[in-house]
Amino acid sequence: MISADIASFICFSGFLLGVVILLILILANSKRPYYNFLLSLCIFSFTYLMFVSGLIWSGLIIEVPHFFRTASPVIYLIAPAAFLYVRAILEEEEKFKLIDIIHFLPALLHFLEMAPFFFQSAEIKIGILQSIFIDPDYSLAMYEGLLPTNVHAFLKTGIGLVYFLSQFYIIGKYKRKYTPLDSYEAKVVNWLMWFTLILTVSYTLLFIGLLINDENNTVQHFLTVLIGIALLIILGFLFFQPQILYGLSDFSESENLAEDIFSKVANKPSLSLSINQIKDYQHNIEEYLESKKPYLNCDFRMQNMVEDTGIPRHHLSAVINTTFKQNFSSLINEYRINYIEKNINSKAWTNLSIEGIGIEAGFKSRSTFLEVFKKQTGMTPSEFLNKASQL
Structure with a gap:
């Protein structure tokens, strides 16, 4: 059995380092790009998990019982935030897509499921905690929500592994498409690979631990500490890689x-x-x-x-x-909009739709085209077309 003092030390160390990293991500980078927000969300979720775990290991949770179980929905945020972070960098995404809300539905649904328990009195929660300290198996048999805790444990790790395998896929796809990578791209891809590998190994071991029937919960306790160590490795890597913390911005x-x-x-x-x-x-x-x-x-x-x-x-x-x-992406998009402005009355474009015009100018998606066009011209493409037709 791992010492509670060692476990709480690792958890609180991860929490404190996580807070430092979050402050750098939020405050030090004035541009605050979209992918930095996603990395911040992933680190925050891990950091909050370590904070609550530290309270439990140290026994301080009895003093602040309302933190009990609050990390459970937050854990569902780790994997989708990590996946969207990797995708945003490799695909040069600049803003959140509405459809990506679906990735955070498990966290939202679990929060709603747990909401009645969160509003329970401190006395009830202290009574539950005391029962868990006497019999740890009591925790796994509880139904604070619609599903027992052990079911959520399997769901979190299983969903996480699917996301992390998807990360490996998009990283591999990027490497195949853009090989050879220059030195800076190679460093960024290397970071994303290590980031994904650490998460995958941690979740795989956690999943195996859940499958082991361990009456003393030794394996689960060990894996909790392992997750804390994995977080410390990720945070340490970030701390000594300022180009990641201060903004990759399209590798450029x-x-x-x-x-x-x-x-x-x-x-x-x-x-x-x-x-x-x-x-x-x-x-x-x-x-x-x-x-x-x-x-x-x-x-x-x-x-x-x-x-x-x-x-x-x-x-x-x-x-x-x-x-x-401006950055590289903004410069290229500026040239694309200028190209549209010069050719908007071209006979070859007469029958093109708005989306078709965007494609002709090099835009990958309609949404990016509309956003960039409105930002640069102050008008939507339709408004611009109407104005151009009147000249």
């Missing part, structure tokens, strides 16, 4: 490199780019985009521009951020 942005260029413009020595190099890069980028129109390909990525222009990725990224005052 580097705050340090951007500052590098600004410093160079200010005539500070010991930096890699001269003002003339920056101007040359800017000219090459503009000429390339205007003459080749690579943005009309919906699969066009920064790596393609790196290969076609010969500009190193880190230089390309920094010049776009500082000279064009």
